[in-house]
Amino acid sequence: xxxxxxxxxxxxxxxxxxxxxxxxxxxxxxxxxxxxxxxxxxxxxxxxxxxxxxxxxxxxxxxxxxxxxxxxxxxxxxxxxxxxxxxxxxxxxxxxxxxxxxxxxxxxxxxxxxxxxxxxxxxxxxxxxxxxxxxxxxxxxxxxxxxxxxxxxxxxxxxxxxxxxxxxxxxxxxxxxxxxxxxxxxxxxxxxxxxxxxxxxxxxxxxxxxxxxxxxxxxxxxxxxxxxxxxxxxxxxxxxxxxxxxxxxxxxxxxxxxxxxxxxxxxxxxxxxxxxxxxxxxxxxxxxxxxxxxxxxxxxxxxxxxxxxxxxxxxxxxxxxxxxxxxxxxxxxxxx
Ligand code: WQD
Numbered sequence: 001x002x003x004x005x006x007x008x009x010x011x012x013x014x015x016x017x018x019x020x021x022x023x024x025x026x027x028x029x030x031x032x033x034x035x036x037x038x039x040x041x042x043x044x045x046x047x048x049x050x051x052x053x054x055x056x057x058x059x060x061x062x063x064x065x066x067x068x069x070x071x072x073x074x075x076x077x078x079x080x081x082x083x084x085x086x087x088x089x090x091x092x093x094x095x096x097x098x099x100x101x102x103x104x105x106x107x108x109x110x111x112x113x114x115x116x117x118x119x120x121x122x123x124x125x126x127x128x129x130x131x132x133x134x135x136x137x138x139x140x141x142x143x144x145x146x147x148x149x150x151x152x153x154x155x156x157x158x159x160x161x162x163x164x165x166x167x168x169x170x171x172x173x174x175x176x177x178x179x180x181x182x183x184x185x186x187x188x189x190x191x192x193x194x195x196x197x198x199x200x201x202x203x204x205x206x207x208x209x210x211x212x213x214x215x216x217x218x219x220x221x222x223x224x225x226x227x228x229x230x231x232x233x234x235x236x237x238x239x240x241x242x243x244x245x246x247x248x249x250x251x252x253x254x255x256x257x258x259x260x261x262x263x264x265x266x267x268x269x270x271x272x273x274x275x276x277x278x279x280x281x282x283x284x285x286x287x288x289x290x291x292x293x294x295x296x297x298x299x300x301x302x303x304x305x306x307x308x309x310x311x312x313x314x315x316x317x318x319x320x321x322x323x324x325x326x327x328x329x330x331x332x333x334x335x336x
Contacts, residue, residue: 010032016240120171136306181234208287229272264306278322
């Protein structure tokens with residue numbers, strides 16, 4: 001049974017990916033520093049799959065702890081989620097983001113190089129495209145200067161991986177996520193934003209649950225049909241399955257280059273107002289919101305051209321926006 005290390009495996013996307021890995025018969029080892037999740041997620045994963053993943057609480061900024069882990073564990077593949085991911089916070093604390101997001105990546109890649117380990121999947125983001133010149137966004141779209149430190153850590157991360165693959169014959173895939181939302185069908189795992197949610201969907205569900213007074217819609221003066229910004233919202237379970245597809249591509253040596261990257265989205269763009277309307281339908285609850293000014297750094301529109309991911313990964317989304325919103329709402333109701 002292949003043993004797969006999932007860093008950040010108790011996080012939102014990480015936990016859903018661990019469940020899919022276990023469903024596929026992989027043995028999973030999780031490293032998480034618990035800085036943005038809770039240990040209870042480990043039990044929730046175990047409840048879903050009936051198999052408790054091996055768990056190590058490790059701060060990947062500590063090189064010695066990373067080395068010791070690899071001394072004691074033979075790994076067949078790595079899915080690297082562990083990173084700080086709050087866009088606004090990253091601009092206030094750039095050095096903490098570079099230390100964690102880049103530092104931990106370098107330490108893991110050094111262990112892979114030193115021990116001739118292979119098969120590395122990197123959690124990247126459509127943020128690398130900034131405001132793309134053409135929509136839908138293909139993998140040929142140029143990477144633009146990042147608007148935030150968070151986005152820059154993803155761009156730099158991809159460059160580090162590409163150069164490492166070239167120099168040390170490592171095989172790696174970066175998955176450029178669009179906007180992950182929703183919760184597992186079991187409603188035992190989902191998005192656990194600590195503090196005031198930065199992202200749209202958790203803020204919507206917390207508003208509907210009465211935890212937040214109202215949702216602020218950041219701008220309705222964008223050049224879009226209804227004036228609000230457009231994003232590609234992908235169900236987190238579909239996104240998790242894209243990681244399995246990418247891992248299998250590497251394990252089966254079907255990759256065409258040492259370093260590859262794919263856009264992982266639904267391929268459908270939805271405006272903020274469209275999401276609100278869909279949520280009200282899914283939750284059967286009117287949402288309290290007001291239009292305010294644009295948020296610094298936001299782009300007008302982004303949605304994926306999924307042609308290459310569909311073909312090369314033999315993967316496509318199966319769930320709809322309505323299903324994602326409905327699962328997000330059911331997950332929220334379980335929290336209260
Ligand atoms: C979506 C839309 C907001 C909150 C970021 C990162 C990306 C990934 C996902 C980590 C935008 C609007 C939001 C609110 C609003 N991050 N909005 N009111 O900014 O597209 O992407 O998060 O993995 O890499 O860049 O996601 O959910 O913050 O915003 O009107 O209270 O909702 O303006 O148009 P974003 P988001």
